Amino acid sequence: MTKYTPIEYKPKDYTHLRGLVGITDEQIEVHLKLYKGYVSRTNALFTRVADLSNDGKTGDSSFQELKRRAGWEWDGMRLHEYYFDGLKANADELRDDNAFAKKVIAQFGSIDAWKADLVGVAKMPGVGWALTYLDPSNGQIWNHWVEQHQNGHPAGARLLLALDVWEHAFAVYRKPLPADRAAYIDDFFANVDWKVVAGRLA
Template identity: 45%
Template sequence: MADVKKYAEHDFSKVRGLTGISDNQIAEHLKLYAGYVKRTNTLTEKLFALCGDGKASGADPVYAELTRRMGFEYNGMVLHEYYFGNLTGGAQAEPPAGGKLRKAIEASFGGKYETWLADFRAVATMPGVGWAILYQDPNTGWLSNHWITLHNDGNPAGFKPILVMDGWEHAFMRDYQATERAKYVDAFFKNVNWQTCESRLK
């Protein structure tokens, strides 16, 4: 049997010195991300072993539950990689005017960046735990904002994440109260690496 694939933690040690999001908050959050990587590897190994032993069966509640759990852990790992990947200290307040990303946002939101921003902020401050994500439709190139619950619930199939914001309380509660997500959203937008986001566009 072939070797089981292993996922490695990405190095986000440079995600420091953010405005309104403390280094302690990031350090604690990165520990949580490391847990997703570890659990993804554990589940991959267990499921690979069951398949290799000819024990993969949808009728087996253990196999079925491990498979369902894999979607949660895997997407938790990947979305955190997008999230930390689109953060940087000393960021620009907005994507540059005339740039590819700015143009794509404006083309998708009635010609106004402000319309998109208001919509994203509205999504990001809705009650509940989850993620606010700007996606690109691979077929049309259009951009749209989405609320994603539980990592694996609500992701539009085939769409590409462009800007990812973790809206779970663990992302901000060292710095803000549970009722202060709007302040965290303000801080998030002071640290967006727009160049990285633009590189994700097709």
């Protein structure tokens, strides 16, 4: 009988994320360490779940709690990949001829209006993620708040842009402390790879 064997995830290489505007190399290192922890815990969790499943223990409380935890670890891994994949040093501004820009201009009236909407989400009290989604069924684009990694994601929507506003994203990136979330958000936009964001439309 063939056993359930999960596929191992590998941390992606983000060594190119050096020299960003405002967001220091030190901050990126801190953030990447946290991301790699999510990858490691996702693999360990999937392996343990597979062992329990293969042993016929799907009714066991350990199996059930691991299943509940899986969304936190996996989404923590994947959301960080969307975040890091969408950044680069020496990024260009978002121009009107970018495919993503065309979509937000058509819906929001201007790039600035869409950005103001997302910044409003990102500055909401609490920690979490400010996310831009596309509904592939009708082309709707909107900005969305997710607090816990595994909760609140719109089913079937396509994630276009991920802005991490958990404190670990900016806690050491400016000195002297305390870090400034508003300044971090400004710097985030200065480092977005808009070509990558546009590529997620398809």
